[in-house]
Every structure is written in C-alpha cells, then in structure tokens.
Amino acid sequence: MxxxxxxxxxxxxxxxxxxxxxxxxxxxxxxxxxxxxxxxxxxxxxxxxxxxxxxxxxxYNQFRFGPPGQHHVCLCHGTSCHVTGAGDVRKELEKKLRIKPGETTRDGKFSFELSACMGACHLSPLIRVNGRYHTGVKPGDVKEIMDSYIEGGEE
Amino acid sequence: METRTHIPVAKDYLKDSVLLNESVDLPSDVEKVLRFVRREKVKYPVVFVGTGSSGLISGAGETLDQVKRYLGDRDIKAEVVETGSTGYCTMEPVMEVQMPGKTRVAFRQVTGDKVPFLLDGVFNNMIPDVQVLGQHRNPSLEVWKDVPFIDELPFFSIQLRNLLRNWGRISPLSIEEYIATGGYRSYLKTIRSYTHDEVCDIVERSGLQGRGGGGFLTGKKWKVAHTVIADQRYLLCNADESDPGGFANRAMIESDPHRLIEGVMIAAYAIGTSKAFIYIRNDYNTAISRLEEAIRQARDYGLLGHDVFGSGFNIEIAVRKGPGAFVCGEETAMISSIEGKRGMPRPKPPYPAVSGLFGKPTVVNNVETLSNVPAIFENGPDWFRSIGSESARGTKVLVLSGRIVNQGIIEVPLGTVVKDIIFGAGEGIPGKKGFKAIQIGGPSGGFLTGENIDTPYDFESLEAEGVYMGSGGMVVLDEGCCIIDTVRYFMDFIQKESCGKCIPCREGTRRMLEVYENITRRPVDENGHTTLERFKGVMQLESLAEVIRDTSLCGLGQKAPNPVISSLRYFRNDYEEHIFDRKCSAGVCKELRLFRIDVDKCTGCTVCAPKCPVSAIIGTRHHPFFIVEDKCTGCGICYDVCKFSAISVI
Missing domain, CATH: 1.10.10 (Arc Repressor Mutant, subunit A)
Known part of the structure; x- marks a missing residue:
C-alpha cells in the first residue's frame, strides 16, 4: 500500500x-x-x-488521471477571451503541441488545459504556463512562447 | 523599512472598546485609535500594492518586490501594505502612496520597473504627471495639487460602493482593519440583541434579493428554513462562480473576506444553525488562502466557535473546494457535491430550505447576497430600501469586460441604466469599430443591443427584454465580434458542462451546437443533402430552444437556450447573412471566409503557395498567383504570411 x-x-x-x-x-x-x-x-x-x-x-473538471506534463499550459477561455481571439490561440496551441485540451504530449513535456475564466479579462487572451502568465497573446505568439519553454526545459 | 500587515493594537482593547460597545458612535478616544488603524493619519510613508489575482496576473508581485527592494536599499522607514483589488482592472497593477499629512495618491499600471521613478518623485513631494490615477478624499489632510480625486474619475463617479467600500483600501489579511471600518459590530449586535425571527424580518423588510440570479427574497428563504422543525440545519455559501467572464465573487473574497464571513455568521444565526459551508471553486487559490486566513483570525478573536462572546451562539465555518463543474452553481447540485456525489441537480420541491444537505433544511446564498447583510444591520433596513429602484433594492456588483475601455468590477445601484454603465464607467469602446451588443449574465444570459441599451439594470426590466441578470457579467461586443460565433461558444460551453441527467439539456444543447457549427462553416459535402439538413436544423432552432427551456430539470438547462432566443430576437440579420450568403461580415467565422489575391499587388514571391494546407494557391513565380475558391478552407494562413497585403477577405 x-x-x-x-x-x-x-x-x-x-x-x-x-x-x-x-x-x-x-x-x-x-x-x-x-x-x-x-x-x-x-x-x-x-x-x-x-x-x-x-x-x-x-x-468534475479538476481531476486528471495521468501525470501532468513538465510544462502545464492552461488557456483562459472565458467570454472576454473568446471575443478577443482565444479560439485562434487555442487552435494554434493544439497545432503546436499536437494535443487536445486535457491531454499530455507523448514525451511528457507539455500538458494542455482550458480554464473557464482566470479573472483577468483586461489582459485577454491569456495563457498560464507553470504558474507564469502570458497576456494579450496573439495566435502568432504561440510558437515563440512554447519554444521558450522547450529550450528552457532542456537546459 | 518595515513591512507589516497587522497593526499592533491589542486584541482585548478592540474587543472591549469596539466590538462590545453597543452605542452607535464610539467615544472619541476609541475613534482616535481606530483612525490610526485605518491609516487616516500616518507617521511614516505607507505604500499600498493591490495584490488581488487580477493584479498579480498584471505583475503586482514584481511591483511589491521592487517596492520592498527600493525601501530596503535606501533604508527608508516606511510601511508596505498588500491590499485587494481596487476593481479598476485596466489600471492594474495599482500602487498607492500615503505620505504623512498628505492624502493618499494612487498610480496606475505600475509594473516593477516603474517603481523607483514613481517613489523617487513622491518621496520628494512631487507627483509625476504620468501614471497618476488620482487621490483619495480626506478633509483632514493636505491635498496634492493638480491631482484629480479618484471619486471624480468616470469609472468611479457612477458607482455607489457599499460592498466594495474596503476594496483596495484595507488589507484583506487584517481583521483589525476590518473591525476599524465598523466590521463585526453588526454581527455581535445581531446575536446579542435580536431573535432569529427578528433577523429574518429585518432582512426581508430590507428587500434584499438573492444576487445569484434568481432574485428570491433572502429574508423569506431564511424564514422558511428556520420554521422547519429539524435537529440540524445548514447554511451554504455559493462561491463556485464558474461563469466564463464572471469573477466578482472571487475578487470580493480576495479584497474583503471578513465582510463575507460576517454575512455568513449573521445568516447562520438567522436560520439557527451552527454549521456553515463556503463552497469555493478550487482554482481560486488566492481567494481560498485569504478566506482561510480570515476564518482563522475570526476564530482567534472568538467570533467563531463555541458560545460566541457569551451569547450562547455556536458557529463553525468550513471551506469546501468545488472540484470544477459549472452545474454545481445550482443549489441542489452543490448539495450533492458536498455530500460527496456527482454534482447533479434534484427535482424541486422539496426545496433545499425544507430538505437539503443530508436531508436537513439548508439555505444556499450567493457570496454577494451574504456580503450585503452586514451593512443592512449597520445602517438599518430602511437605508437599504432607499437604494436602487422600486422593484429591486440595493446595489449590484458587475464585471465589465470585452471590447470596452475601462474593464473591471463596479458596484452600481440596481436600476442604473445600462447605457450609463457602458459609456459612463466603461467609457465606451476602444478603437474605431462601433458598438454592437452587450452580453449580460454569462452563458445563461442574453444580449442587449443599441435599441434597448436604455434598459435599467434590475431583475424585472432585464427579464422583459429577455435577458437574465445571472451573476453580473457584462461583456461588450463591438462590430468586430460575431454574434453567431459567440452563441456557438456558449452552446459549446453549456453542452460540455451539462451534467447529463435530463435529456432535453443533454441532447438538446448538443443539437443546438451542431446547428451553430453547421451555419458557421462551409458545406462539407453537397451530395449528402447537407444543405437540406442544415436548413432543417435552423428551422427547428427556435422550437428546440423552447422545448429545452420548458422541460429541463434545473436552472442550467432552463436558461441554456437564452442566448439563442435572445440572439434570434435581435440579430436575425446576422443569422440570415450566415445562412443564405454564407458570409460573416465581422470576419470571425473563419471557415466562412474566402480569400482573393489582388493581381496588382501580388509579386509572385511564392511565399503563400507552399504554406497553403490544401494546395488551393496556384501560379508561377514572378506572376500573380490565384486562389481556387472551391478548394480554399478559409484558414487565413496565406493572409497572415503575405508581405505585400495582396490577399484580402471577400
């Protein structure tokens, strides 16, 4: 036990x-x-x-049944984030990480989740990675942000 | 440098001279001490940093570190205080400074790197022109020249702050400061001099209605639970605010947790229970830790526990973390969740006030409802009745977000005209795009348009326009937003969050989502009668919405079709455009977009063609390229990569 x-x-x-x-x-x-x-x-x-x-x-949304990735990516998908383009950011994240919300990449580097509202609508759309916030994210920024974690993780 | 969150005033002094003092006005010597606790007079400079969660996301943590480093490096004797949010989210992180003998002055958008410059200025009695937000009013102190008063700013001037009055002013982690602003005196007055029935009567007389969206008279609900004969009763506070775009309750707990706790205690006394639960969403980390700390402090003061201040009243408050399900905002679902089951609603009646948690009478109240209670006892029910409109008394806390200049949390009297809120406190829409609609009340709410924006904000007036108040979210949409896409987003949300117990909600919301997905994308296969199927779906949309509304078990299902019904009523043109023209003029519905290459601008650089995922771009180098319309999926990649702006949306 x-x-x-x-x-x-x-x-x-x-x-x-x-x-x-x-x-x-x-x-x-x-x-x-x-x-x-x-x-x-x-x-x-x-x-x-x-x-x-x-x-x-x-x-319940809180519980997960597999270990989270080394970098846990959480995208705010509240109404305000949606009208400022969180949908496109989500698509871009899915494309970049090659996983859907709730999944972990095969190498265990990234896991991805959606949040209903993080409470910072004035900075929308926003992503939280390992407790660090990236605000006003545009679809074009996604690659750069994720790459910075890939590099950081290998050090 | 000195950092402290608690003012060293003896606990016994506050207990004996303030809490147990039953006179309305306190003696002048006590008042003098309290003025010191409230920091109306300071000996050393005080720097306040707003560290609510929206502030922290904006970078307030870094600001706080920089302030401490600045004071430490220069060995300046000053105090650093963490406060909650001011509510003015756009201006965060907010830093305020109070110099001895001068009024308190607030600075906006103070990120860590700006701290030394601003503090240099203030400590040398100069207010830098940039980044100053305003000064607080205090008649006994010298004002700063050429600095506007905070209450004159458009964002604040429309507001009436009762619930939010301590926001950004006092430390949420200090019970002493809360007591110095009059806190916990209503509670002690209640348990020492009123009977349970009297408390229910006073609240009923005040006209306080449930702020969770239902609008039921709170005093009446308490009375029902109190009159049922039972050996145990429960009070539940609903802090499981899972609305996308709603975070007012969270900020209320982060900025002034003691107000909620006092409200919970009074309500627990009114219904005669010794056990209260606060059901809070699990990812509200800052709010949970502040709430737990506040409960610890209240227990330390003897305000919680066995035989409070010798009154014979026992009270325990437990914090339960909601594991994340939108439906748990419904009272019976929340009860199931606390009992350790799946959060599924039960049919009513029996109402929870008769048979709720563990089969005992249970009152479920929203955070905002309970936070209103202390002030009712402080100022009397007639004072509360005098605020707001004829049909709805008191104030309402709203969250302004979306395409609006001033985003944040405000408190206005019920009955305030929506237009004044949006164009007064919100200062309208940024950029050149025009106003399109306001989405009120989250996924179960509806839309207001330019035509009915003059509606007063209260339960009845909004309902007449087909909008439910919900938890107070207000998302402003401009012409760059697509209504159909927004409704699709809500349907997607509701469909995922539907608990699955009753069929109309579980299946119906999914069917509605399918209809929206169909009209926001281009036909996949014309051979399989998809166009016909699509029209069939649209034709049924209205009747489907009505069936779901009429036959669902709980509030989530009954209100789920609201965005659909509301948008069909006001935005028929948008629907027609999507259905007949297959066009989204806002350009939001990606799959409806078509792109065209401008032959004059295209240089034939070949950047776009290899990037196209469906090989819809053809042409030869140095000659204008061409997009094959039938192949194009409207992904927009070519549009983004073109350096010559040669590609445009049709």
Missing part, C-alpha cells in the same frame, strides 16, 4: 462519503493526478466500489 495515500486517508478518520471529494483533491495536490491504485485504496477505505469513485472523479 502506498504510504503517502495512507497519510492522506488518515486525516479523514470518519471515512464518510462526504469526505470523498476532499480526499481526492488532497491526493491530486500531492501526486498531480489520480492513479488507479489511489482510487482503489480510497474505495477500500470508504467502502465504495472504485468504479463509483472513478465515475465521480470523471464528472
């Missing part, structure tokens, strides 16, 4: 159904994703079928 998952479970001694989501959130904060093994362990602890837990986790 994975010791780290166990530590998290121990924080929820009651083991009731309503602690399921906080447990999954803690595991994802720690591991970056929900592994099959973790889901099975949580199921055993809460006495729930792991299929049911998987069903719940897939319902």
């Amino acid at each position: 994975d010791g780290k998952t166990n530590d998290i479970l121990r924080k929820y001694p009651k083991g009731s159904r309503d602690s399921l989501i906080p447990i999954l959130q803690d595991i994802q904060d720690q591991d970056g994703y929900l592994s099959e093994q973790a889901l099975v362990e949580v199921g055993r602890y809460l006495d729930l079928p792991s299929g049911k837990i998987y069903g719940l986790a897939t319902f």
Whole structure:
C-alpha cells in the first residue's frame, strides 16, 4: 500500500462519503493526478466500489488521471477571451503541441488545459504556463512562447 | 523599512472598546485609535500594492518586490501594505502612496520597473504627471495639487460602493482593519440583541434579493428554513462562480473576506444553525488562502466557535473546494457535491430550505447576497430600501469586460441604466469599430443591443427584454465580434458542462451546437443533402430552444437556450447573412471566409503557395498567383504570411 495515500486517508478518520471529494483533491495536490491504485485504496477505505469513485472523479473538471506534463499550459477561455481571439490561440496551441485540451504530449513535456475564466479579462487572451502568465497573446505568439519553454526545459 | 500587515493594537482593547460597545458612535478616544488603524493619519510613508489575482496576473508581485527592494536599499522607514483589488482592472497593477499629512495618491499600471521613478518623485513631494490615477478624499489632510480625486474619475463617479467600500483600501489579511471600518459590530449586535425571527424580518423588510440570479427574497428563504422543525440545519455559501467572464465573487473574497464571513455568521444565526459551508471553486487559490486566513483570525478573536462572546451562539465555518463543474452553481447540485456525489441537480420541491444537505433544511446564498447583510444591520433596513429602484433594492456588483475601455468590477445601484454603465464607467469602446451588443449574465444570459441599451439594470426590466441578470457579467461586443460565433461558444460551453441527467439539456444543447457549427462553416459535402439538413436544423432552432427551456430539470438547462432566443430576437440579420450568403461580415467565422489575391499587388514571391494546407494557391513565380475558391478552407494562413497585403477577405 502506498504510504503517502495512507497519510492522506488518515486525516479523514470518519471515512464518510462526504469526505470523498476532499480526499481526492488532497491526493491530486500531492501526486498531480489520480492513479488507479489511489482510487482503489480510497474505495477500500470508504467502502465504495472504485468504479463509483472513478465515475465521480470523471464528472468534475479538476481531476486528471495521468501525470501532468513538465510544462502545464492552461488557456483562459472565458467570454472576454473568446471575443478577443482565444479560439485562434487555442487552435494554434493544439497545432503546436499536437494535443487536445486535457491531454499530455507523448514525451511528457507539455500538458494542455482550458480554464473557464482566470479573472483577468483586461489582459485577454491569456495563457498560464507553470504558474507564469502570458497576456494579450496573439495566435502568432504561440510558437515563440512554447519554444521558450522547450529550450528552457532542456537546459 | 518595515513591512507589516497587522497593526499592533491589542486584541482585548478592540474587543472591549469596539466590538462590545453597543452605542452607535464610539467615544472619541476609541475613534482616535481606530483612525490610526485605518491609516487616516500616518507617521511614516505607507505604500499600498493591490495584490488581488487580477493584479498579480498584471505583475503586482514584481511591483511589491521592487517596492520592498527600493525601501530596503535606501533604508527608508516606511510601511508596505498588500491590499485587494481596487476593481479598476485596466489600471492594474495599482500602487498607492500615503505620505504623512498628505492624502493618499494612487498610480496606475505600475509594473516593477516603474517603481523607483514613481517613489523617487513622491518621496520628494512631487507627483509625476504620468501614471497618476488620482487621490483619495480626506478633509483632514493636505491635498496634492493638480491631482484629480479618484471619486471624480468616470469609472468611479457612477458607482455607489457599499460592498466594495474596503476594496483596495484595507488589507484583506487584517481583521483589525476590518473591525476599524465598523466590521463585526453588526454581527455581535445581531446575536446579542435580536431573535432569529427578528433577523429574518429585518432582512426581508430590507428587500434584499438573492444576487445569484434568481432574485428570491433572502429574508423569506431564511424564514422558511428556520420554521422547519429539524435537529440540524445548514447554511451554504455559493462561491463556485464558474461563469466564463464572471469573477466578482472571487475578487470580493480576495479584497474583503471578513465582510463575507460576517454575512455568513449573521445568516447562520438567522436560520439557527451552527454549521456553515463556503463552497469555493478550487482554482481560486488566492481567494481560498485569504478566506482561510480570515476564518482563522475570526476564530482567534472568538467570533467563531463555541458560545460566541457569551451569547450562547455556536458557529463553525468550513471551506469546501468545488472540484470544477459549472452545474454545481445550482443549489441542489452543490448539495450533492458536498455530500460527496456527482454534482447533479434534484427535482424541486422539496426545496433545499425544507430538505437539503443530508436531508436537513439548508439555505444556499450567493457570496454577494451574504456580503450585503452586514451593512443592512449597520445602517438599518430602511437605508437599504432607499437604494436602487422600486422593484429591486440595493446595489449590484458587475464585471465589465470585452471590447470596452475601462474593464473591471463596479458596484452600481440596481436600476442604473445600462447605457450609463457602458459609456459612463466603461467609457465606451476602444478603437474605431462601433458598438454592437452587450452580453449580460454569462452563458445563461442574453444580449442587449443599441435599441434597448436604455434598459435599467434590475431583475424585472432585464427579464422583459429577455435577458437574465445571472451573476453580473457584462461583456461588450463591438462590430468586430460575431454574434453567431459567440452563441456557438456558449452552446459549446453549456453542452460540455451539462451534467447529463435530463435529456432535453443533454441532447438538446448538443443539437443546438451542431446547428451553430453547421451555419458557421462551409458545406462539407453537397451530395449528402447537407444543405437540406442544415436548413432543417435552423428551422427547428427556435422550437428546440423552447422545448429545452420548458422541460429541463434545473436552472442550467432552463436558461441554456437564452442566448439563442435572445440572439434570434435581435440579430436575425446576422443569422440570415450566415445562412443564405454564407458570409460573416465581422470576419470571425473563419471557415466562412474566402480569400482573393489582388493581381496588382501580388509579386509572385511564392511565399503563400507552399504554406497553403490544401494546395488551393496556384501560379508561377514572378506572376500573380490565384486562389481556387472551391478548394480554399478559409484558414487565413496565406493572409497572415503575405508581405505585400495582396490577399484580402471577400
């Protein structure tokens, strides 16, 4: 049994159904994703079928089931970003990274996600890469921004 | 240099002299101390940096570092304070400086590199002309010459800031400063001198309506939950603001978390519960950490916990992180999510106020609704009734974004005319393009056009125009935006976020999205009756929208067709243009675009031809090239690469 998952479970001694989501959130904060093994362990602890837990986790946008890439790219796709051209930026990102939102590149370098709104509409469209923000992004800038991470990652 | 976020005033002093003092006006010696806490009088210069999340994205973190470095390098005795956002997002990062004896002055767009220049100026009693935003009003201090007052700026002059009054002024991480602005006194007055029923009555009398979009009388809701006999009740605060383009609640928590907590406590007392949850979206990191810190401080002061200030009232507030589902903004879906299930709504009745979380009476209130509560008890229900219009009392917090000069968060009395908001506070549209529409209320809202922009902003007037207020988002569209594309975007969003429980919403929104995808792209295959199918879809759009509206289970589904119905009502021409002419005059719908090469301008440089993904460009070197219309997919790559502007959109 994975010791780290166990530590998290121990924080929820009651083991009731309503602690399921906080447990999954803690595991994802720690591991970056929900592994099959973790889901099975949580199921055993809460006495729930792991299929049911998987069903719940897939319902919510927060949970992911594979490790995130080395560089996690998040594009804001709120209404304001959309009217200022986030759709084109998205297409360009998909083309450049060759993945769709929610996926990770095969070499594990990049993962890509959409966010409903980051709360900085005055700087739209914007991308967040590993917590760093790139604002007022135009489709033409995408290549350069991504390349800067490829180079930075190899150093 | 000195950096502190807390003013060293003894906790017991604030408790005894301020919180437990029941008189309306505090004695002058106490008031003097509070003036010091509020920084109305300062001994040393104070530098404030707005570090809400929109400020941080604009670079406020770097600004803060530079300020600290500047003061440290020069060994200047000054205080650095982190505040929340001022709401004026376009001007961020905002830095404010208060010199001893002078009014507080604000600077706009202060990125890290501009800090030394600005601070050099202010510390030498000179305000640089550039980048000054304005000064705050304070009659007891000397004003800066030739510096406008902040409340005279168009962005602020239209506003009535009750909920937002502490924004950018006090540190959100300091309970002392919140108490010094009158905070937590309403709460203690409530639990010490009113009964549960009286609290519900006062709120009902004030006319406060739910700010989440429903517009139900808050006091009435509380009363229902309070009168149901149960051994446990719950209060839920909905901070799961997942609307694209809506971030007012987030900024409210980041800039003034104690106001929300005080509202939660009063509401919990009113319905007679000891357990409250704040359900906040998981990716609001700054807001979550500030909220948790504020709860910790309140507990430290004895405002939270067992037997608060000897009143016999017990209260605990738990923060639950919403794992990200738009539908969880619906109250029954949120309840399911807190219970550890998929966030799917349940049929109503029974209403949550009768049977909600774990089968117990539960009140679900929005962040903005609860933040309104402390002021009602501070100034009385009649004061609250006096603000706003006949049908809707109080103020509303709005998010201005899109193609508008001043973007940010504002608070206006309900009933303010939309035009005044857009062209007053927003100062109109940047650039030469004309105004087209305002999208109000996020994915479940609708459009206002130039014809009905004079509508007052309140629940009834907007509904008469087919628009729902929603969470207060206002996205301005100019002529460069395509309405059809915007509706398609909303349908795409709703279709993804539909929980899948009821068929009209799950299947219907997908069908609607398909119709929009069909009319925003060129026919794929003319042989397979695609044109006919396309027309069939469009013909059914209106009736499909009505079916979804009438038969969906929850608010998400019922309001999902709003953008469709609203756009069909006001923008029929745009639809016709897309359907019959297969043209998008705004040039947004990429697949409808066709390109043509201007023979006079083309030099035959051959840059475009190899770049074309469908080989639609033909020609020979040094002679003008030609685009084969039937092959062209309108991707626009050739348009972007042409150095001679020889390619144009038809």
